[in-house]
Amino acid sequence: MNRRDFLQITGISGLGLMIACNVSDSEGTPVKVSDGIGDDQVLNNYVYIDPDGTVTIVAPRPEMGQGVFQSVPMLVAEELEVDIDKIFIIPIQADSNKFGKQGVGGSATIRKSFNPYRKVGAAAKMMLVQAAATMWACSVDDCFAESGKVHNKTTKETKHYGELVIEANKLAVPKKVILKDSKDFKVIGKSTVRQDVSQKVDGSAVFGIDIEVDGMLYASIQRNPYTIGKVISYNKDEIEAQEDVHSTYIIQIEEFNLIRGGVAIVTKDYSAALRARRGLRVVWEEPSIKYSDDSIGELLEGKFKEEPTFDKVLTPQPKKLQNATQTLTADYDAPYQAHATMEPLNATVWVKPNGTVEAWVPTQNPNRTHDVIASVTGLDKDKITLNIPFLGCGLGRKSLADFTNEATQLSIATQKPIKLIWTREDDMTADFYRPRSKNRFTAHFTADKKLVGYTNEMAAQVISKQGDVEPKFPKWTFEGSNLDYEFPNYHLKGYHTKLPIPVMWWRAVYASTNGFATEGFVDEVAEYMGQDPLSFRLKYIKNERVKKVIQMIREKSEWDTPAEHEYKGFALVESFESICAEVATVVKEGAGIKIKKYTVVLDCGQTVNPDTIHAQVDGSVIMGLTATIKPGVSFKDGKPVHKNFNTYSMLRFNEVPEIELTLMQNSEKPGGVGEPALPPVAAALANALYKATGKRYRNLPIDITKITV
Amino acid sequence: MQEISLNVNGKLYKVQADPTDPLLWVIRDKVGLKGTKFGCGIAVCGACTVLLDGNPIRSCSYPVSGFTDASKIQTIEGLSPDKSHPLQMAWEVEQVPQCGYCQSGQLMVASSLLSKNPKPSDEQIDAAMSGNICRCGTYPRIKKAIKSVVDKS
16 A cells, blocks of 8 residues: 555635545644555555455554444444444554554543544545546446445446455545535444443453463562652562562652652562562652641642632623622532552563564553653664553543553563553552642622622642642643633632642543532522522523533423422533533432432533443443542551552442433534543532531532431 | 362363462463453452352452362353353343443352342342442443343343
8 A cells, every 4th residue: 555645635625515624633633644554455544444345443542441442433434434333343553653642531532533533434435436436437426335335326336345445545545525414424423332342241351451471470569658759778689589589670650750669579470479579678768748638638728828820810890899798608628539440550561672562551542651661662663562452441540651661661671571460559559649629719799699709719739730840720720610600700719739649630630629619619609699500500601502401401300399308409510522410319318318310411512422421421420429428548647548449439339329311412513421420420419418408518528328317 | 389270160270379379360360261350359349250159259369279179160251152141141232341341240240149049129139239349330231231131031
């Protein structure tokens, strides 16, 4: 196959029908298709067509349960005009030249690459149609593509794609590509069976932790219990004297300007590594201040007395503020959370003596992981094959390449393939946590309770500004705070906080804590003003799509007609370009309460695989509820207290409320699906509990077992 | 290291292992069956569930020395040769797995429940399944899948 330059043109053609396009990566940069596989079956890097017409479509992004193994090929298949239940889907390695950005996270795959992946399919289809037209000596307008075949309108002949692919490969990639109208979708927006599910019911699906390489050694690392800091010394000779131990090393990584060291034990047998760790005695670098929950809380609260790092009034109307005579103020607090991916962190890396690398990493970010291996080995990326097995959850944690870095260093040191597995305790105590967040809200009213000012002060660590860097508080740290509310004098103050606790993106990131704080306080404001929470939102949001979501949930949740002893709480959060409203219904049970139901209404624009969206909403509500009513990660004397699921509890099968989702149907630009249903969960519950108890719950977690009605 | 004999899915395996090695890692790394997963190592998550003489056990917390070839161990690979167990079929119909990592353990517990109690009540299903964690939140679909098998039987 010749070099193909994919679409670089922008600009609408004179016909007005063609859609200007680039095939671009998720950042909008045009992607060049590289020299190709050299195989006549390959139409582009995404589509393989066998001579018998069998179509294989590549899944270019890691699969962590969010369904992209299926949904991205659906986009290609739609425009390629092939039947979704007849194609094969295959996973692929990291290769930014061929596939652009391959990262997953931020609920971004569909919403940022909806059109680019469609264009891949559309361009391939155009080439196949042109090939048929050439072979029939007719015009492309005499042809149409359907179900893996090109049809000749006049002669009624057909050629399946297998008969056309060699001819099509000779063609230049079209500069302009027509995408289908949404009303013509055959695949997009319809639930289809995920091809990876079948492997997940019989144990055959291969996760990172399952990888085996001949001759590999196992590694287990004891990391600094203070979450960051170096190794000073350890009882190396004693450990290495053990028969089962191959070697030991000090391993250090740096992420977000934080250094974390550990002692790695390498063995031929995994259980031997765990046994050897019990005999490890390490002297650790310790932090100058050893924080605990209380001192962290004091530090955060003390920030509100300092100058804010970010200070902006979104809607300055100073005259209105002059009429303020009353204020309502409240503090909200949400704890650190661990990711607790069901598959703990692991990486298998083989730095080979011939100057190449083969790696298998369950990573959310193949590009970053590829770069890190290159950087640690000093090799070019084209010498590094990075395979991406299935991920047993990602949740944000597997976006970092710290664990890949560790395994790469060990493979270099041992000159062997290394399989590094983190224990659950490692995974939970050496996490990069969801940051704890404190909010102080102040609402200003006139004597007759008109809202004339609203201030949101937020103190938290900033993920991109950890370690010894200049403090900054980017505006996006307020994500999920519903900045679209048209409050007069909507004032944001952000306080960058420095703490020696590593933090990073957790599902829904800051929207998970901001959604709780904002929607809890807005409920208080609505109540103060004597307004129904839903009607209050309708007053202060002009966006028609949001209004429709609110009207829908009023109906679906039977908001106006709770049954006896039933209490309903509402929350709405716009995040990741989607709109999600939730009503939590709690009921009196005995002396206490039970969480009966979550009614969810989600507008995520054009859907791709609705079944996946239902699953993601179940997952978001359950994870959000876990973070609302179960312990967060506590710190004591500089160390995380929670080490495993015995104390860091997960919501269990018998604790799940009914979850009912209504998906708004429209063809708007796709919004995020993986995260938006998590931010409203906590506030919806807190607001329901207020109705049940008359008490405001402003600090998470809420221990529902202690609530009496 | 000593030679350990294990009866897994009706087949006899002789492997070299330390007597204290957890059964989980011997099944995964020595017998070579990767379907049984590691989740916590302290028997609270259920990802490592296998059946011992038909009863669910947490293989992460059983030293392999406790087993002889008389102990019949069944792993997810032994549930059926071809995904034909009614639960596996229901799991596919309902599209139960998201990431799928916990599902081997879930299926083993569910299969044990139904083989002992083909018509469990909702409460009995809850009680049996509440020992298995799913971080992705597939519980509602697991319940639906189990109930669909119960209803058909």
